[in-house]
Amino acid sequence: MPTTSRRRDTPPPQTGSSEIEVLRGFLDYLRASIAAKVDGAPEPQVRTAGVPSGTNLLGLLNHLTFVERSMFLGDKVTNWKATFHAAPADGVADVVDRYRRTVERANEVLDGCTDLGAPVPRPGKPAPSVRWALTHMIEETGRHAGHADILRELIDGATGR
Secondary structure (H helix, E strand, O other): OOOOEEOOOOOOOOOOOOHHHHHHHHHHHHHHHHHHHHOOOOOOHHHOOOOOOOOOHHHHHHHHHHHHHHHHHOOOOOOOHHHHOOOOOOOHHHHHHHHHHHHHHHHHHHHOOOOOOOEOOOOOOOOOEHHHHHHHHHHHHHHHHHHHHHHHHHHHOEEOO
């Protein structure tokens, strides 16, 4: 049985009053939560399936990196299932760093978006509205952050955001 380690729970963010500030505030909150959940997780457990579906902690963050890149940077993903597994040569720090760099780049794109009804500026690719993209990323990141909470606790007992 893993030793329980409790992190202080971080409450939801205090955001501005505009719709875009609320959406971006909650997305950044979830992004930070899942990156922290993966950061420092031990090998090889971080890439070991914790459930029969094959889901693993490192794969969740790797997948979210691809989703961010697709949604905000216009990258094409041809095999979504493959994104749920980090390359064997990629360690925890590599995947966490790549995710955080991708989030920074996505935020640079979002910094130029003032109209939530306008399409996300993705070169050469049809795009949803900024509002839809932010809402989808909150849903996607929140869903996988919940999975990550459970997987991390199964690995080493760590809990909290």
